[in-house]
Amino acid sequence: MDLLNTLVDKGLRRELPTREEALAVLATSDDDLLDVVAAAGKVRRHWFGRRVKLNYLVNLKSGLCPEDCSYCSQRLGSKADILKYTWLKPDEASQAAAAGLAGGAKRVCLVASGRGPTDRDVDRVSETIRTIKEQNEDVEVCACLGLLSGGQAEKLREAGADAYNHNLNTSEGTYGDITTTHTYADRVDTVQKAHAAGLSACSGLIAGMGESDEDLVDVVFSLRELDPDSVPVNFLIPFEGTPLAKEWNLTPQRCLRILAMVRFVCPDVEVRIAGGREVHLRTMQPLALNLANSIFLGDYLTSEGQAGKADLDMIADAGFEVEGADQVTLPEHRAAAAGGGCGSHESAGCGSVCGSHEGANGCGSHADADGCGSHAGADGCGTASAAANEPRPDLVAVRRRGAGTDLAPNA
Numbered sequence: 001m002d003l004l005n006t007l008v009d010k011g012l013r014r015e016l017p018t019r020e021e022a023l024a025v026l027a028t029s030d031d032d033l034l035d036v037v038a039a040a041g042k043v044r045r046h047w048f049g050r051r052v053k054l055n056y057l058v059n060l061k062s063g064l065c066p067e068d069c070s071y072c073s074q075r076l077g078s079k080a081d082i083l084k085y086t087w088l089k090p091d092e093a094s095q096a097a098a099a100g101l102a103g104g105a106k107r108v109c110l111v112a113s114g115r116g117p118t119d120r121d122v123d124r125v126s127e128t129i130r131t132i133k134e135q136n137e138d139v140e141v142c143a144c145l146g147l148l149s150g151g152q153a154e155k156l157r158e159a160g161a162d163a164y165n166h167n168l169n170t171s172e173g174t175y176g177d178i179t180t181t182h183t184y185a186d187r188v189d190t191v192q193k194a195h196a197a198g199l200s201a202c203s204g205l206i207a208g209m210g211e212s213d214e215d216l217v218d219v220v221f222s223l224r225e226l227d228p229d230s231v232p233v234n235f236l237i238p239f240e241g242t243p244l245a246k247e248w249n250l251t252p253q254r255c256l257r258i259l260a261m262v263r264f265v266c267p268d269v270e271v272r273i274a275g276g277r278e279v280h281l282r283t284m285q286p287l288a289l290n291l292a293n294s295i296f297l298g299d300y301l302t303s304e305g306q307a308g309k310a311d312l313d314m315i316a317d318a319g320f321e322v323e324g325a326d327q328v329t330l331p332e333h334r335a336a337a338a339g340g341g342c343g344s345h346e347s348a349g350c351g352s353v354c355g356s357h358e359g360a361n362g363c364g365s366h367a368d369a370d371g372c373g374s375h376a377g378a379d380g381c382g383t384a385s386a387a388a389n390e391p392r393p394d395l396v397a398v399r400r401r402g403a404g405t406d407l408a409p410n411a
């Protein structure tokens, strides 16, 4: 297909595709799906080989948020039956982080619900970062605390934070439809603050909220312009008790096309499959490793992912390898610009917008047994895409283990 040859060439040269080309990827048929994956896979392997970076989420503070992000189980008025707790102590957070690192993760993502941290919260998280870094020499730490005020990013950087996550989530044009308590511009501002403080920007999106193909292309092109080092791609988990509970719009094939489009538009960036991996990709998860070079290990913020061991088995079975702490994630030109660390941006601004604490990275999936990826009944699996976007609330398991509980974490 001419389209795919063109996109591979552009991806290898880091050249921006046209909007029409990006839209054409989303419009490809199921018959062409393997060709699309193979083409985007060439770009992925060119920049990242067969390495898969594992990230581990630690929810420092869960629920009771005053913001109204429609996709989020921790939002104001959420009826989702999630864990609710206030700040983990530094040792508790470090213990949770250690479990993820022992499972193979190299980055720990420290997330807290809320509009943004107070200065006291930043001090608290700084202490947690120092504790984690003292106890785990090579760990990368990313903070995701919401909107930042002046000086807070600098404090986090001084404490040892490597990165800051704040997702754009959706196109600027539709942002007001999903959240009214803050704006797209607020999010951009926070990512710019993080970048200006020398933190690696992590900013991505949530697909499946009822957006159009044009919206998806808009947000991914905005991300390309902001130039974060990592782009988490979340697939909405329609939590019961949230306004988007009925938005079951995604099929595994649609998720693969979205990931391929993101890879073509952001070829040399760490593309991470985030929340919703197990719920929406289901048995197609291994195929998605040809597109993304990064996933979360184990559970999400308020929902459970497949068993950590299943993640590791999937990576090995698909012919990929877990990226080691001694391997640099980003391609040389990006890593060099970042001083060897995790991230750098070529442009001034990477400022993206961040994200969410929950719906986005957060959500997740189901648990173990019949879980991941799975389809429940015998007739479930793998069936045709025609049936694949039917509501599957049975695949969403609220997190009941790990941080904030007495039970061991999944890692």
Ligand code: SF4
Residues within 6 Å of the ligand: 065, 066, 067, 068, 069, 072, 073, 074, 075, 076, 112, 113, 114, 115, 146, 355, 356, 357, 358, 359
């Ligand atoms: S995404 Fe973050 S800011 Fe929005 S409701 Fe959830 S926890 Fe609050």
